[in-house]
Amino acid sequence: MYIIESGNVAAAIGVKLARAQVIAAYPITPQTPLTEKLSEFIESGTMKAAYIPVESEHSALAVCIAASTAGARAFTATSANGLLYMHEQLHWAAGARLPIVMCVVNRGVGAPWTVWNDHQDSISQRDTGWIQIYVNDHQEIIDTTIKAFRIAQEVNIPVMVCYDGYILSHSHMPFDLPDQKLVDRFLPPYNPEDCLDPKNPTNLNSVTLPDVRMNIRGELAHGYMELRYLLQEDLRRSIQVVADVEKHYKEIFNRGEGPYLEEYRCKDASFIAVSMGSLSFQLRVAVDALRKEGIKVGVIGIRLYRPFPDKAIVKALSKADGVIVFEKAISYGYMGTLCSEIASALYKNAKTPFVHNYILGIGGRNIRTEDLVDALRNSCTKGKNTDSADTLGWIGLKI
Amino acid sequence: MGTRKCNQITSTGEPGPGDGGKTGSWRVLRPVIDPNVCIPARKNINACFICWLYCPDCTITRTIPPVIDYEYCKGCGICAEECPTKAITMVEESKFSSKG
Structure with a gap:
């Protein structure tokens, strides 16, 4: 319904x-x-x-x-x-x-x-x-x-x-x-094996020493570092779990796209715009406009940001000549966080597309589709030679 | 010999001596009970035990004489402060380690 x-x-x-x-x-x-x-x-x-x-x-x-x-x-x-x-x-x-x-x-x-x-x-x-x-x-x-x-x-x-x-x-x-x-x-009910039980008191996340230690039963227990390692290990493992859950949902509800990213007109694309959230839908309109001009451009919207599905992202981007990342956030003092992570993931690849970064929509600044078209056209036609390869491009900035 | 087989993903443990690790290594000053001054030790009766009551880490036994578990005693000195007969002296830990 x-x-x-x-x-x-x-x-x-x-x-x-x-x-x-x-x-x-x-x-x-x-x-x-x-x-x-x-x-x-x-x-x-x-x-x-x-x-x-x-x-x-x-x-x-x-x-x-x-x-x-x-x-x-x-x-x-x-x-x-x-x-x-x-x-x-x-x-x-x-x-x-x-x-x-x-x-x-x-x-x-x-x-x-x-x-x-x-x-x-x-x-x-x-x-x-x-x-x-x-x-x-x-x-x-x-x-x-x-x-x-x-x-x-x-x-x-x-x-x-x-x-x-x-x-x-x-x-x-x-x-x-x-x-x-x-x-x-x-979604089955949440019935954890371990939860608070007044009949069986336990210490939870109390001071955990730098080194491993014996618990009161004389068994070797994790130190702080082991527990933090496990968080990282399980986050990386959860990349697969996210895909499994998506698959299961699709089987029951018959809808849902890729678990990590959504691709639009990317199959033959020489250039790929990347963003997160609703902006990726707006970029589809810009991509349609540029396709009419004969520019082979597509867009991917990244859904899973942490854990970072680097393999899926590299697979989706590595065949392109250029990747243009549009972001509504910035790691102040460097560049867009998503862009630096995409560039880092692509670095391992033999063939590395150029990566451009645009910051836009900060604090609700209006994002005009024609500005997205202009920025994309600029990056796609000038490629590695544009200024934004070295410095950030800001869209909609009126300074 | 790693910790993976302990099969936990959080820091949980049954409460008891040692769940916070062997905190005795933190000690700088060691409380030493003089049995000639300590009331239960001197009179051989179940009396006083103020040190047992006050120790925040439960490292002192309610026995004659009271015994301090130096594996867990952090050397806070509350027992020495509270002892009504001043039977407990805080001694520099280095004086023990230098002996052996």
Whole structure:
């Protein structure tokens, strides 16, 4: 059944269908309608869950950490500075290997204060050990929210589902509503082997010494470094798990694209534009315009950002002459984070396409499709000789 | 001989002596009980045990005489501070290690 709703409501319905048991969130624009909808579901009795009001985003995730440790399926959502405020608990949730799911409704970060969309908030949480998936329409919001719970509990790693503030969160679009019975088939209840048990007290994540040690039974136990190694190992392993979960979802619901990236007109493309989130759909329009001019260009939208699916990305890009990365975030002092990672992944290849980087849409700056066409045409026609090979191109900058 | 076979992905452990590692190695000052001053040791009765009560790491036994477990005693000195008869002296750890 198709319904027309906002992206935030799509996410809320996804959380309800996933039968999350504990919700703790603090309202922040543009995430607010998502948590409001969840509280409505719980208040009206259509969703059986505990909604725990908190005084901050830090506490919101702390509640989810406690709930998840107790064996409950936990969900939170935030944006921008709220996500930054969670930062310490983000590392904790990943280190404690808790399958929490969070929607990040992407928004620029202060200062100066902004409420509009870019990706700086979640990109700045890249190294916290969370899985990050960027989606580009309402159908993907609801489907990926449901999938995220499955991925998280398969690998015991928390998952962020990131979608663009306003562009997706507040726009209304039709999407297919997954059937509850099918969701239940796809997503079994969360029954962890190890969770808080008053009859069997344990120490959890207390001071862990630099070196390995014997536990009280005389068995050799991990030191800090081994546990952090396992987080990295399991994140790399989860690249395959994400694909398996996508496949399983597709078998039941008969929809879904590649697990790592979505390709558009890439088969014969000499040049490939790359982006994340809703921007990849806008780039499709630019690509169509350039195809009419005879420029063989395609676009890929990267869905899985962490763990970084480097092999799939290299496979998709290595045959091209040029790769043009459009980003709504920047690693200040260097370049776009995604671009530097793509360049790094391609470096291992014998044939390396030129890589250009454009920063755009920062703090909600309007992204005009004709500007995307101009930038792409410039990169495709001038190739390695353009300035942006050495310096960043900024689209829409009026300085 | 690695830790992989311990089959855990987080730092969890049953509470008990040693779950935080052998913290005795952190000690700079070692509490030493003088049995000639300590009440239960001197009078051979179950009395006092203020040191046992106050030790934050439960490294002192409620026995005659009280015994300190130096594998876990961090040398905080609370026992020496609280002992009503001043039977416990904090001695520089280097004085023990130099002997052997």
